[in-house]
Amino acid sequence: MSAPKAQFQPPNQIVFSGDWLRGQEHPTSQALLKEHPPQEGDCLAAADLGQWDSTLPIELLRLILAYQKAGFSLNFDGLPPGLVKLLKLCQGPRRTSGTQTGKSLSILHYAGYWGLRVSTALYDIANFTGELVLCLGRMVAGKSQMRFRDFHDNVMINGPRALPIISLISFLMGIILAFIGAIPLKWFQAEMYVASLVGIGMLRLMAPVMVGIVMAGRTSSAYAAELGTMQVNEELDAMRTLGIPPMDFLVLPRFLAMALMMPLLGIFADIVSIVGGLVVAVVYLRLSPLSYITTLIETTRTNDLLVGLFTCSVLGILNGICGCYQGLHCGRDAEAVGRATTSAVISCIICIVIAVSLITVLTVVLSV
Numbered sequence: 001m002s003a004p005k006a007q008f009q010p011p012n013q014i015v016f017s018g019d020w021l022r023g024q025e026h027p028t029s030q031a032l033l034k035e036h037p038p039q040e041g042d043c044l045a046a047a048d049l050g051q052w053d054s055t056l057p058i059e060l061l062r063l064i065l066a067y068q069k070a071g072f073s074l075n076f077d078g079l080p081p082g083l084v085k086l087l088k089l090c091q092g093p094r095r096t097s098g099t100q101t102g103k104s105l106s107i108l109h110y111a112g113y114w115g116l117r118v119s120t121a122l123y124d125i126a127n128f129t130g131e132l133v134l135c136l137g138r139m140v141a142g143k144s145q146m147r148f149r150d151f152h153d154n155v156m157i158n159g160p161r162a163l164p165i166i167s168l169i170s171f172l173m174g175i176i177l178a179f180i181g182a183i184p185l186k187w188f189q190a191e192m193y194v195a196s197l198v199g200i201g202m203l204r205l206m207a208p209v210m211v212g213i214v215m216a217g218r219t220s221s222a223y224a225a226e227l228g229t230m231q232v233n234e235e236l237d238a239m240r241t242l243g244i245p246p247m248d249f250l251v252l253p254r255f256l257a258m259a260l261m262m263p264l265l266g267i268f269a270d271i272v273s274i275v276g277g278l279v280v281a282v283v284y285l286r287l288s289p290l291s292y293i294t295t296l297i298e299t300t301r302t303n304d305l306l307v308g309l310f311t312c313s314v315l316g317i318l319n320g321i322c323g324c325y326q327g328l329h330c331g332r333d334a335e336a337v338g339r340a341t342t343s344a345v346i347s348c349i350i351c352i353v354i355a356v357s358l359i360t361v362l363t364v365v366l367s368v
Contacts, residue, residue, distance in 0.1 A: 002050055006059070008036040009045075013078070014063070017048045020056035029062035038070040045078035057086055128325050135245075135252045145248040154257035158219055162265060165214060170202075170269040173210055174276025177201055182285055191285040195292045196299035198277030203304040204363075205311075207269040209356055211262065212315035216348035220323030223254050224344035227327025228337040236328070246328065255320035262316025263309045270308065303368050311359050318351040 004018040004026040014036070020026055036042075044060065060076065064087070067074040076087055138144045181197035227250060230236050236246050274296065281287040323344045330340040362368075 002048070004056075006032055008032070012039070012042045013045045014042060015045045015047050016056065016060075016079075017046065017050075019050040020052040020059075022053055022055050024055075026055060026059070029059050029066065032063070033066055038067045038072050038074075040072045042067070042072070043075035043078055046080055046083075049080065052083075057083065057090060060087060061090055124329060125325060128328070129321065131247050132251065132255065132321065132324075135247045138248065139252065144252065145245060146252045147249070150249075151253040151256060154253050155261060157222075158215070158257045158261040159264065162215065162218065162261075163268065165218065166211060166265055166269055167272050169210055169214060170207065170272035171276040173206060174198055174202065174273030175280055177206065177273070178277040178280035179284070182280065186285075191281075192287060192291055192295045193299070194277060194281050194285060194287075195296040198274060199296045199300040200304055202273040202277075203270050203300065203308045205308070205356065205360065207266050207273060208308050208311035208315060209352065211265045211269050211312060212319060212352045212356075213349060215258070215262065215265070215316070216319050216322075216345055216352065219258065220319045220344050220348050221341045223320075223323030224326040224330070224340045225337055227251075227324060228330030228340040231328065231330040232332055232334075232336055234332075251324045251328070254324055255317075258320035258323075259313065259316040262312045262319070266308055266312035270305070307359070307363050307368060311356060314355050314359065315352055318355060319348050322347040322351060 002018040004016075004020045004024060006014065006016050006027040009015050014032065044063070060079075060083075064074050064076065076084060079087070135144060135146075139146060178194050178198050181194050182191065185191050185194055185197075227236075227246075230250075236250075239246055239249065278289060278292050281292045282289060326340045326344040326347065330336045
């Protein structure tokens with residue numbers, strides 16, 4: 001085992017030799033920099049380099065960073081190929097800041113940068129939605145490669161397994177809405193209309209929004225994490241190589257399960273929330289269950305239920321698209337899956353707020 005050495009050889013080479021192993025005394029980058037300060041055009045080389053472990057790359061990286069801090073570049077292509085790849089991997093991608101060549105970017109540069117990002121995102125979303133529509137067309141024509149088992153598994157995830165959390169939140173929302181309405185209703189001796197408040201509020205708006213947000217955090221984020229992990233592990237590339245389209249095989253069963261189960265979850269949330277309002281009416285307002293149910297039937301219209309079901313269907317489609325889109329467009333680094341999951345939840349909530357606002361305005365204008 002030869003001793004590790006690092007010395008400067010004119011005109012511009014820093015040569016490393018010997019065995020660089022942990023526990024041995026070896027020349028440090030600080031000592032080498034004191035002997036030879038950084039200069040432009042210097043390069044790293046190896047001569048009679050024996051065994052080495054992480055000790056050598058650490059010292060090399062310290063040298064490279066010292067040269068970069070001094071404003072010079074240190075070429076390390078003269079090292080063994082394996083060591084060169086390791087150094088490039090350790091350096092990683094360079095992250096650009098808000099400056100270019102020491103000059104700050106103007107507002108116009110930022111506007112153009114974000115404009116390009118938004119236009120690219122809109123193009124990707126439109127392309128993804130178009131591919132999904134084509135997948136639905138192939139499914140109707142009987143040419144889809146979707147497996148029924150995958151669809152059944154996702155139906156179970158989006159349906160029966162989501163009932164506990166939907167039950168809890170729906171029951172509590174019914175109680176909260178009834179308590180809030182009971183305060184002003186008692187001023188006018190109109191306690192019986194708490195059933196109308198709970199029924200209309202939950203059927204038309206509160207239940208769809210609540211179910212949509214719960215499913216966005218519970219299932220859409222899981223879609224993004226699952227597909228994002230497959231993207232990072234290059235499983236999606238392997239599927240494309242084998243001729244298996246990820247849209248048919250992965251996206252379509254998840255999207256259909258979400259879109260079909262959301263209206264059913266909405267109906268279930270309506271029933272449970274009405275039961276929560278009934279508890280408040282009986283215990284707090286001293287109403288009889290019969291008067292509560294009678295008032296609910298007399299003041300609640302079929303249109304209220306239909307508007308809520310339509311809203312649930314729209315939110316189910318949006319949740320399925322957002323979760324699957326973020327998963328398929330996940331990056332390939334270690335942080336990509338986390339970013340995709342977070343983006344899926346945020347985009348779902350934004351889409352839910354926009355969709356519910358538009359549906360509410362349209363139904364009021366059209367007197368539905």
